[in-house]
Amino acid sequence: MDEKTPLTLLGLGDMGTALARTWLAAGHPLTVWNRTAARAEPLAAEGARIAATAAEAVAANALIVACLLDDASVGSVLDGTDLSGKDLVNLTTTTPGRARDRARWAQERGARFLDGGIMAVPPMIGVPESGxxxxxxxxxxxxxxxxxxxxxxxxxxxxxxxxxxxxxxxxALLSAMTGMFAGMSHAYALIRNEDIALKDFALLLQGWLTTMAGSAVQTAVQLESGDYKSGVVSNLAMMVEGNATLLRTAEEQGVSPELLTPYMDLMSRLLADGSPDEGAAGVVDLLLRHD
Known part of the structure; x- marks a missing residue:
């Protein structure tokens, strides 16, 4: 396809606006639509064509990008538009099941469909070195x-x-990030009322988490092989014993352990099942059990 393929963008929140500006700056003819029309007006000065309705915006180009509030918004905005022969790219945050449903919905209307999960915040858009x-x-x-x-x-x-x-x-990646944030919150709570410089501790915390992130690969290898003992340095028996120290320290510091105990409880269950020499990879299997 031509580098300067024209396209339509539906949705001009912070992310949609950032996307729009990068396409305009790169010279792509861009038609935009937003439910609140005033949000589209600044983009007109940058070369965007503003459509009065979603149907008009969809009709303008073969490539349609949606960046809306949620899946329900995608359905309501595109209902009544002609998607036959269109290429629909949905960058609206959604779940796997809803993405599959939306793909079938688009195909029934004669469109090709691509779902997208944006691993960036608006300031990272248009900045290649942002990662x-x-x-x-x-x-x-x-x-x-x-x-x-x-x-x-x-x-x-x-x-x-x-x-x-x-x-x-x-x-999945956001869930891992959430767990990391939970651990960081607990760590900061432990030292919050002590004479410890938070910025100095932050550098230690960042370095430690970066080092420990390498264990993700080992966990994947163990899950794929089914051998949960290979490469284990700290076995489950040691870790569960160590958890008692973490909990006692939280008690001493007046910190609630509620961010840690769900994971610790799973580790204890795994140990009770007879896995003292294994690592913690078996927790994944516990999460998948419904008994």
Whole structure:
């Protein structure tokens, strides 16, 4: 496809506006629509064509990008528009199941579909060195045809034909991030009322978490092989014993352990099942059990 492929963008929140500006700066003819029309007006001065309705915006171009509030918004905005022959790229945050449903919905209306999970915040868009990227899944043909255009705002990472995989990768990584934030919050609570410089501690915390992140690869290897003992340095028996010290310290410091205890409880269950020489990879299997 031509580098300067024209496209339509539906949704001009902070992320949508950042996306719009990168495409305009790169010379792509861009038609935009937003439910609150005033948000679109500044982009007109930068070369965007403002559509009065979503249907008008969809009719303007073959490539349609949606960056809306939620999946329900995608349905309500696109209902009544003619998607036949269109290429629909949905960058709206969603779940894997809803992405798959939306893919079927789009295909029933004659459109190719690609779902995207944005691994960036608005200031990272249009900044190649920021490390941001978008997970894409769904129609490989659509991605192949429009890769150059989709790569303008940030990096492109294709994760498969299953339309739910982009959202799944997005949510899985965000879930890991949430767990990290929980651990950081507990750590700061432990030292909050002590004569310890928070900025100095922050550097130690950052370095420690960076080092420990390397264990993600070992966990993957163990899960794939089924050998949960290989490469274990701190076994489950040691870690569960160590948890008692973490909990006692929290008590001494007047800190609630509620961010830690769910994971610790799973480790204790795993140990009770007879896995003292294993690492903690078996916790994954416990999470998948429904008994």
């Amino acid at each position: 941001g990227h978008i997970f894409y899944s769904g129609s490989r043909g659509l991605l192949d045809d429009h890769r150059a255009t989709l790569a303008v705002p940030t990096g492109v990472t294709y994760v498969g034909e299953d339309a739910g995989f982009a959202a799944l990768h997005d949510v």
